[in-house]
Amino acid sequence: MTAPNTEPPLDGSHAWDQAAEGWNRHSALVGDWLREATAAMLDAARIGPGARVLDIAAGAGEQTLDIARRVGPSGQVLATDISPGILALARHKFHVAGWAQASTRVADAQALGLDGAGFDAAVCRLGLMFCGAPQAALASAHAALRPGGRFSALVFGSPQANPCIAILMASAMRHAGLPPPSSPRQSPPPGSLLSLGRPGLLAELLAATGFADIEVRALPAPMRLPSVQHYLDFVRSAGLPIMAILAPLTPEAQQAAWHDIAQQLARFNANGQWVGPNELLLCSATRATASAVFSTHQEGTTT
Numbered sequence: 001m002t003a004p005n006t007e008p009p010l011d012g013s014h015a016w017d018q019a020a021e022g023w024n025r026h027s028a029l030v031g032d033w034l035r036e037a038t039a040a041m042l043d044a045a046r047i048g049p050g051a052r053v054l055d056i057a058a059g060a061g062e063q064t065l066d067i068a069r070r071v072g073p074s075g076q077v078l079a080t081d082i083s084p085g086i087l088a089l090a091r092h093k094f095h096v097a098g099w100a101q102a103s104t105r106v107a108d109a110q111a112l113g114l115d116g117a118g119f120d121a122a123v124c125r126l127g128l129m130f131c132g133a134p135q136a137a138l139a140s141a142h143a144a145l146r147p148g149g150r151f152s153a154l155v156f157g158s159p160q161a162n163p164c165i166a167i168l169m170a171s172a173m174r175h176a177g178l179p180p181p182s183s184p185r186q187s188p189p190p191g192s193l194l195s196l197g198r199p200g201l202l203a204e205l206l207a208a209t210g211f212a213d214i215e216v217r218a219l220p221a222p223m224r225l226p227s228v229q230h231y232l233d234f235v236r237s238a239g240l241p242i243m244a245i246l247a248p249l250t251p252e253a254q255q256a257a258w259h260d261i262a263q264q265l266a267r268f269n270a271n272g273q274w275v276g277p278n279e280l281l282l283c284s285a286t287r288a289t290a291s292a293v294f295s296t297h298q299e300g301t302t303t
Helices: 013-024 027-033 035-044 064-071 084-097 134-144 165-173 202-210 228-239 242-246 251-268 290-301
Strands: 052-055 076-081 104-106 120-125 145-156 211-220 223-225 273-275 279-287
Touching: 027 064, 027 223, 027 273, 035 064, 035 120, 035 145, 035 290, 052 064, 052 242, 064 076, 064 084, 064 104, 064 120, 076 084, 084 104, 084 228, 120 134, 134 145, 134 202, 145 202, 165 242, 165 251, 202 211, 202 279, 223 228, 228 251, 228 273, 251 273
Parallel strands: 052 076, 052 120, 076 104, 120 145
Antiparallel strands: 145 279, 211 279, 223 273
C-alpha cells in the first residue's frame, strides 16, 4: 500500500502511454527549455562521431535526435522507454529526420536487458528520478556500457531550488485532502519528481553502483513562457504526478485547485512573460576499466 502522503510514482507504461501525445506536442517547448542542459549532458557523456549511445527513458525522442546528430551516420543511438506509445512517436521523428542510425526498444530503465551490449555512452534526461529503484536503473546502465564508457543524467534538484514543482505538489495535495509533502529535512519518496535532489545522493548511488570519476553539479534551467497558463497546459498534458493526485476530485474541485495553483505561480510573472525557476543536477561518471578496478582494489587492501 502507498502511504497517503507520498507522491504517486510514474513508473508504469500505461501512465506514460496516456501522456505520450502531450509530451510529443510539447517537444519544442521542452527542447527550448532544456537546450543548454541537454548539450551539457551530452558533453559530459563525451558523445562524438561514431559513438554507440544508449538513451534511457528517452520519451518522444527529442534529445535522441540531438544524439543522432552528434554521432553521425557512422554512429548508433538506441532510445529505450517503458512506453510503447511514446516510442512510436519517437520513431516517427527519426523517420522524418532521416536518421537511420536511431532505433528504439521498449524497456524499463530499471531492467534494460542490455548487459554486455558495450555502449560507449548512456544518458538519461529527466527520467532517473521516476524510477522507484534508481540503484537498479544505474546498475542496468552500468552493465550496458563498455569498460571506460560514460554515463550522464539530468534530474531535478531540491524542492527549495524548484519552487514551481514544490507549489504544484503542495497545493494539489492540500486540495486533495492529503498531508503535505515531505519536510525539507526528509527526502521525497522514491519515484517522485524531486526524489534525487538531496545533496550527495546521486554521487552515493553512482559510487555504490561501481562508477568512477563521479561528478555532480547544479544547472539553472528557468522555463520561459508567455504566461502561467502555458505552463499549466504543459503540466496538465504531460502526465505529471499532480494529475494523479487531483484525479479523484470532482470537476469543480479540480477547477478550483488549478485556479489556486495559477494564482500562486503568478508570482513568477516578469516583464511581460512567465519565468519559472528550476534547478537541475547533472551527474556524470565512467564505468571503470578492469585495470582501474584492480588498482582501486589493491589500494583499498594495502596495509
